[in-house]
Amino acid sequence: xxxxxxxxxxxxxxxxxxxxxxxxxxxxxxxxxxxxxxxxxxxxxxxxxxxxxxxxxxxxxxxxxxxxxxxxxxxxxxxxxxxxxxxxxxxxxxxxxxxxxxxxxxxxxxxxxxxxxxxxxxxxxxxxxxxxxxxxxxxxxxxxxxxxxxxxxxxxxx
Amino acid sequence: xxxxxxxxxxxxxxxxxxxxxxxxxxxxxxxxxxxxxxxxxxxxxxxxxxxxxxxxxxxxxxxxxxxxxxxxxxxxxxxxxxxxxxxxxxxxxxxxxxxxxxxxxxxxxxxxxxxxxxxxxxxxxxxxxxxxxxxxxxxxxxxxxxxxxxxxxxxxxxxxxxxxxxxxxxxxxxxxxxxxxxxxxxxxxxxxxxxxxxxxxxxxxxxxxxxxxxxxxxxxxxxxxxxxxxxxxx
Numbered sequence: 279x280x281x282x283x284x285x286x287x288x289x290x291x292x293x294x295x296x297x298x299x300x301x302x303x304x305x306x307x308x309x310x311x312x313x314x315x316x317x318x319x320x321x322x323x324x325x326x327x328x329x330x331x332x333x334x335x336x337x338x339x340x341x342x343x344x345x346x347x348x349x350x351x352x353x354x355x356x357x358x359x360x361x362x363x364x365x366x367x368x369x370x371x372x373x374x375x376x377x378x379x380x381x382x383x384x385x386x387x388x389x390x391x392x393x394x395x396x397x398x399x400x401x402x403x404x405x406x407x408x409x410x411x412x413x414x415x416x417x418x419x420x421x422x423x424x425x426x427x428x429x430x431x432x433x434x435x436x
Numbered sequence: 437x438x439x440x441x442x443x444x445x446x447x448x449x450x451x452x453x454x455x456x457x458x459x460x461x462x463x464x465x466x467x468x469x470x471x472x473x474x475x476x477x478x479x480x481x482x483x484x485x486x487x488x489x490x491x492x493x494x495x496x497x498x499x500x501x502x503x504x505x506x507x508x509x510x511x512x513x514x515x516x517x518x519x520x521x522x523x524x525x526x527x528x529x530x531x532x533x534x535x536x537x538x539x540x541x542x543x544x545x546x547x548x549x550x551x552x553x554x555x556x557x558x559x560x561x562x563x564x565x566x567x568x569x570x571x572x573x574x575x576x577x578x579x580x581x582x583x584x585x586x587x588x589x590x591x592x593x594x595x596x597x598x599x600x601x602x603x604x605x606x607x608x609x610x611x612x613x614x615x616x617x618x619x620x621x622x623x624x625x626x627x628x629x630x631x632x633x634x635x636x637x638x639x640x641x642x643x644x645x646x647x648x649x650x651x652x653x654x655x656x657x658x659x660x661x662x663x664x665x666x667x668x669x670x
Contacts, residue, residue: 360475373472
């Protein structure tokens with residue numbers, strides 16, 4: 279927490295934060311296997327991480343009822359057979375709670391259904407890419423925040 | 437090489453997607469995974485294979501790992517880490533496993549442990565008091581008044597933190613956590629903390645125990661509604 283008395287630690291996590299991970303990892307260009315091996319070999323001091331300049335924005339599309347008890351089984355429309363958006367190379371759709379029915383339909387299966395990440399050279403463009411992608415995806419009861427990155431946009435340097 | 441990823445959320449999809457881009461990866465497993473993860477392919481065209489063991493089913497994961505013999509296991513969520521999966525994989529299978537051992541995972545598994553460590557080392561954090569006696573906790577919040585933050589000590593899927601704006605809300609939060617058992621054993625001990633005001637940021641770092649490498653900072657928008665309205669989403 280960035281307080282008026284300086285930064286204070288709220289808590290520690292001991293794994294990749296979620297959905298932060300969905301926003302950060304797409305900007306990592308170093309081979310993740312190499313990175314993990316550096317950690318396991320205790321040779322992280324010789325390991326440089328390459329991060330693409332720019333910004334990523336991840337908009338979570340949640341199921342009806344989230345963060346309480348959620349409705350599952352709603353059909354998700356707009357995604358291809360791999361669960362991705364066609365014609366959107368700078369967008370990744372990370373699935374949080376999805377399943378395939380026996381007849382191959384993609385349906386909701388959890389609270390945080392999809393994390394739609396747009397990556398771009400600038401923050402405003404990343405926001406636009408993420409939200410344009412979100413508008414192409416639909417399922418009954420879907421809801422998402424429309425102000426992701428609003429604070430960062432206000433004080434933007436990227 | 438063959439890699440097994442444990443978990444079923446957006447984080448694990450991200451990790452599978454990124455690992456699949458490595459020319460070194462021939463085969464990826466994910467347990468239990470989801471429909472999006474099943475759509476990820478390695479560079480050789482092999483799709484990610486999903487298995488049925490849930491992330492907190494340590495024995496099921498060990499059976500799977502014994503059968504498929506991955507070269508590396510990557511653990512996504514906190515529950516198996518706090519249950520000691522890294523120690524067990526190391527002891528029983530000798531397969532490299534990415535994640536902290538149980539003792540390190542205590543940093544997330546027990547908020548009392550983490551806060552005590554912060555205090556011991558003088559790392560700035562919200563002032564706090566620990567309670568394991570509900571009556572003492574109730575007396576304290578009544579006398580202290582709000583705003584206060586009531587936190588269950590253990591893992592509660594991100595739900596064990598309650599913001600109380602006055603003494604009445606704080607009392608209710610103590611009751612829910614310690615007496616009603618809303619978070620199970622995680623709420624047997626609680627922290628009562630001062631409320632901090634400011635913007636939240638997430639700083640992710642990798643460490644091998646000696647070196648710390650920071651990843652770019654991020655900002656989570658935890659509340660469900662626009663302009664931070666509505667409940668926290670964990």
